[in-house]
Amino acid sequence: MARKTGSHSQTTGPRVRAAAATLFARHGFAAVSMRQIAAEVGVQAGALYLYTPDKQTLLFDLMQSHLEELLAAWQAEPKGDTPQGRLAAFVRFHIGFHLARPEAVFIAYMELRNLSPENFRTIEASRHRYEDALEEILRAGQADGSFHIPDTRLASMALIAMLTGVTNWYREGGRLARAEVEAIYCDMALKAVGAGV
Amino acid sequence: MARKTGSHSQTTGPRVRAAAATLFARHGFAAVSMRQIAAEVGVQAGALYLYTPDKQTLLFDLMQSHLEELLAAWQAEPKGDTPQGRLAAFVRFHIGFHLARPEAVFIAYMELRNLSPENFRTIEASRHRYEDALEEILRAGQADGSFHIPDTRLASMALIAMLTGVTNWYREGGRLARAEVEAIYCDMALKAVGAGV
DNA sequence: TCTTGAACTGAACGGATGTTCAGTTATGGT
DNA sequence: ACCATAACTGAACATCCGTTCAGTTCAAGA
Numbered sequence: 001m002a003r004k005t006g007s008h009s010q011t012t013g014p015r016v017r018a019a020a021a022t023l024f025a026r027h028g029f030a031a032v033s034m035r036q037i038a039a040e041v042g043v044q045a046g047a048l049y050l051y052t053p054d055k056q057t058l059l060f061d062l063m064q065s066h067l068e069e070l071l072a073a074w075q076a077e078p079k080g081d082t083p084q085g086r087l088a089a090f091v092r093f094h095i096g097f098h099l100a101r102p103e104a105v106f107i108a109y110m111e112l113r114n115l116s117p118e119n120f121r122t123i124e125a126s127r128h129r130y131e132d133a134l135e136e137i138l139r140a141g142q143a144d145g146s147f148h149i150p151d152t153r154l155a156s157m158a159l160i161a162m163l164t165g166v167t168n169w170y171r172e173g174g175r176l177a178r179a180e181v182e183a184i185y186c187d188m189a190l191k192a193v194g195a196g197v
Numbered sequence: 198m199a200r201k202t203g204s205h206s207q208t209t210g211p212r213v214r215a216a217a218a219t220l221f222a223r224h225g226f227a228a229v230s231m232r233q234i235a236a237e238v239g240v241q242a243g244a245l246y247l248y249t250p251d252k253q254t255l256l257f258d259l260m261q262s263h264l265e266e267l268l269a270a271w272q273a274e275p276k277g278d279t280p281q282g283r284l285a286a287f288v289r290f291h292i293g294f295h296l297a298r299p300e301a302v303f304i305a306y307m308e309l310r311n312l313s314p315e316n317f318r319t320i321e322a323s324r325h326r327y328e329d330a331l332e333e334i335l336r337a338g339q340a341d342g343s344f345h346i347p348d349t350r351l352a353s354m355a356l357i358a359m360l361t362g363v364t365n366w367y368r369e370g371g372r373l374a375r376a377e378v379e380a381i382y383c384d385m386a387l388k389a390v391g392a393g394v
Numbered sequence: 395t396c397t398t399g400a401a402c403t404g405a406a407c408g409g410a411t412g413t414t415c416a417g418t419t420a421t422g423g424t
Numbered sequence: 425a426c427c428a429t430a431a432c433t434g435a436a437c438a439t440c441c442g443t444t445c446a447g448t449t450c451a452a453g454a
Binding site: 026027028029030031110113114150151153154155157158159160161162164165166168169175176180181183184185187188189191192193194 | 223224225226227228307310311347348350351352354355356357358359361362363365366372373377378380381382384385386388389390391
C-alpha cells in the first residue's frame with residue numbers, strides 16, 4: 001500500500017496540524033509521539049514529514065500561527081474612541097478570541113519551554129507585541145485621567161492573566177453564558193484600573 | 198560499587214524530590230527521564246525507586262505537598278476583621294507564598310494533565326478548597342456591602358488567575374520590589390471587587 | 395568486632411522514541 | 425492511454441524509556 005485514494009496535501013496538511021493541536025493540548029508536547037499524531041490522521045508516522053521538517057517545528061508553527069492570528073484579529077477590531085471604550089473592547093475581544101480557541105491557547109501558554117531557544121524568542125516577541133497593545137490603552141487612560149494605575153506594565157500583565165484565566169474554568173453550557181462572563185470581566189477590569197463604571 | 202559513603206535516606210530522599218521539582222519545572226514532567234533526575238542527584242536510576250514507587254507518584258507527591266503547604270500556611274495566617282482587610286491579607290499572602298516557590302507553582306499549574314485520573318481528583322479537591330477560601334471572603338464582603346460583585350465564584354477565579362500570573366513575569370531584583378508588587382496587586386484586587394481604597 | 399539491614403550499582407527487560415528512505419500507488423495534466 | 429510526480433507505506437536506524445533485581449558496599453547497634 002502507498003498513496004491513499006482521495007489523498008491531497010491540502011487536506012492532509014491541515015489535518016496533521018489539527019491532530020497535533022488536539023493531542024498537544026490534551027497530553028502535552030513531550031508526551032505525544034509522532035506515531036500518535038499519525039494514527040489520529042490515519043497515516044503512518046513517516047508521512048508526517050511531508051508536512052513538517054520535525055516535531056519541534058510542528059509545535060512552533062502552531063504557536064506562531066495562533067499568535068499571528070491573534071494580533072491580526074485585534075488589529076482588525078474597531079477601536080473605541082475613549083480609553084474606557086478601548087479597554088472594554090479589548091476585554092471582550094480577548095475573552096471571545098481565547099474561548100473560541102481553547103486548544104491553541106493552552107498550547108501557546110504551556111509549551112513555551114519545549115521551544116528551541118530561537119523559536120522561543122520569536123514567540124516571546126509576538127506575545128510582547130500583544131501585551132504592548134493593552135499597555136498602550138492603559139497609558140492613554142492614565143494620561144487623560146480616565147484610569148488610575150501605579151504601573152501600566154504591571155497592570156497589563158495582571159489584566160491579561162486575569163482574562164486568560166477564563167479558559168481554565170469556563171465551560172460551554174455552564175452556569176454563565178459567554179456574554180455574561182464578558183460583561184462581568186469587563187466590569188472588573190475597568191474597576192481594577194480605577195475607571196468608574 | 199554499591200552504597201555511597203555518607204549516604205542516608207534522610208538526605209537522599211529530599212534531594213530526589215528537589216531534583217525532580219527543578220527538572221519538572223524547567224522541562225516538564227514528560228520531558229524529564231528518571232535517569233536525568235538520578236544524574237542530578239548523583240545516583241543511578243534504579244536508586245530512585247527506594248524513594249518513590251514510580252515516576253507518576255513522584256509528581257503527585259510534589260503537587261500534593263505543595264497544596265497542603267499552601268492550605269496550611271493560609272490557615273495559619275492571621276485573619277483580618279473586615280472583608281477588605283481579609284482580602285488584602287489574602288492578596289499579600291498569595292503573592293508572597295507563590296513568589297517564594299516558583300518551581301512548585303509551575304508544576305502545580307502545568308502538570309495537572311500528567312496526573313492519573315485518581316491523582317487528578319485529589320489535587321483538584323485541594324485546589325478547590327483554596328479557591329473556596331477566597332470566595333468565602335468575597336461572599337462576606339458581598340453580604341455586608343463592602344464589595345460589589347455580580348458573581349463571587351467568577352470573581353474568585355479571576356482574582357486567583359490575576360495574582361498567580363505574577364510568577365510569570367516577576368524577577369527578583371527587577372524593576373519593582375516585591376513589596377511594591379504586593380501593594381499594587383492589593384490595590385487592583387480591592388478596586389476590582391468594588392471596594393473603594 | 396561482628397552482624398544486620400539500609401543504600402546503592404550495573405545490567406538487563408520489552409517496548410517506545412524521532413527520523414530516514416527505498417519502494418509503491420494514486421492523481422492530474424497531456 | 426500514458427507518464428511524471430505527489431502522497432504514502434513499512435521497515436529500519438540508533439537511542440532512549442520506566443522499571444526490576446541480584447549482587448555489593450557501607451553504617452551503626454550490640
